[in-house]
Amino acid sequence: MEFLDMILGIDPNFIVIGLIAIFFSLEQVSQSPVNFKKRIHHLFHNLLFQVILVGLNVFFVTFQVFSIEWLNEHHIGLLYLIELPFWIKLFISVALYDITAYWIHRGTHVIPLLWRFHRVHHSDTSMDASTVFRFHPFELILVFGMGNILTAALFGTDVLSMAVYYLFLYVFFFFEHANLTYPKWLNSSIGLIFVMPDHHRVHHQQDQYYTDSNYADIFIVWDRVFGTFKIMPAQKNKYGLTEFDEDKKQTFLFLIKSPFLNIKRITIDGKKKNKPE
Numbered sequence: 001m002e003f004l005d006m007i008l009g010i011d012p013n014f015i016v017i018g019l020i021a022i023f024f025s026l027e028q029v030s031q032s033p034v035n036f037k038k039r040i041h042h043l044f045h046n047l048l049f050q051v052i053l054v055g056l057n058v059f060f061v062t063f064q065v066f067s068i069e070w071l072n073e074h075h076i077g078l079l080y081l082i083e084l085p086f087w088i089k090l091f092i093s094v095a096l097y098d099i100t101a102y103w104i105h106r107g108t109h110v111i112p113l114l115w116r117f118h119r120v121h122h123s124d125t126s127m128d129a130s131t132v133f134r135f136h137p138f139e140l141i142l143v144f145g146m147g148n149i150l151t152a153a154l155f156g157t158d159v160l161s162m163a164v165y166y167l168f169l170y171v172f173f174f175f176e177h178a179n180l181t182y183p184k185w186l187n188s189s190i191g192l193i194f195v196m197p198d199h200h201r202v203h204h205q206q207d208q209y210y211t212d213s214n215y216a217d218i219f220i221v222w223d224r225v226f227g228t229f230k231i232m233p234a235q236k237n238k239y240g241l242t243e244f245d246e247d248k249k250q251t252f253l254f255l256i257k258s259p260f261l262n263i264k265r266i267t268i269d270g271k272k273k274n275k276p277e
């Protein structure tokens with residue numbers, strides 16, 4: 001409990017800065033699976049998303065915390081119907097935030113208005129640790145932020161479990177997006193339960209057959225249970241979205257206004273020819 005208090009007592013922004021420093025440095029010194037050019041330029045444009053988010057979060061996190069505390073004070077949600085030990089309730093709550101995010105993420109792929117915002121994350125043609133920051137702030141605040149309030153309203157999860165969820169979420173995000181070579185045995189061991197980099201790389205493919213799969217952030221079991229789990233041959237790797245391929249469409253300014261532009265989705269129908277072997 002004391003350890004948990006100590007970790008949660010750290011300003012979340014420092015945790016994010018620490019994680020990007022660790023993963024970005026590892027990417028520079030180790031053998032990366034994919035070679036990208038202009039890494040600092042890429043980092044700069046992705047970092048600008050985080051700067052905007054930190055500014056907006058000053059207001060929005062307060063709103064989120066206030067809403068969830070209000071729901072908890074009124075004992076709203078299914079977890080109030082049963083008495084559970086602290087750690088079990090914490091684990092279940094983290095899983096509930098994650099499963100809600102899974103369904104919302106699926107929604108962002110099928111609802112055209114939400115895809116306009118979510119495609120900013122998918123637009124990155126050079127996926128690395130900084131891709132973690134490349135989310136349109138409207139998506140994180142309105143879609144996923146409201147999703148956390150919805151989770152609390154349905155299940156009675158609290159602010160503490162949300163903080164633990166975010167801590168794990170960011171660690172997993174950096175782990176999944178980093179351009180690092182990981183041992184393959186991860187996939188057949190902890191990868192049966194948790195999201196591994198090889199799983200999330202499938203989700204970032206230009207081929208929509210693969211883009212519309214592996215939606216989970218922490219627990220890959222959601223994809224396995226709900227039939228959206230896919231694997232692919234590593235040599236077919238091509239990140240991004242065809243309609244965002246040009247360099248001028250990879251800048252912060254273009255991406256931040258892109259949800260309001262009519263950009264037609266160019267789908268590669270690889271369904272038949274690219275089935276996993």
Ligand SMILES: [Zn+2]
Pocket residue numbers: 105109118122203
């Ligand atoms: Zn997605």
Ligand SMILES: [Zn+2]
Pocket residue numbers: 121177200204
């Ligand atoms: Zn991603």
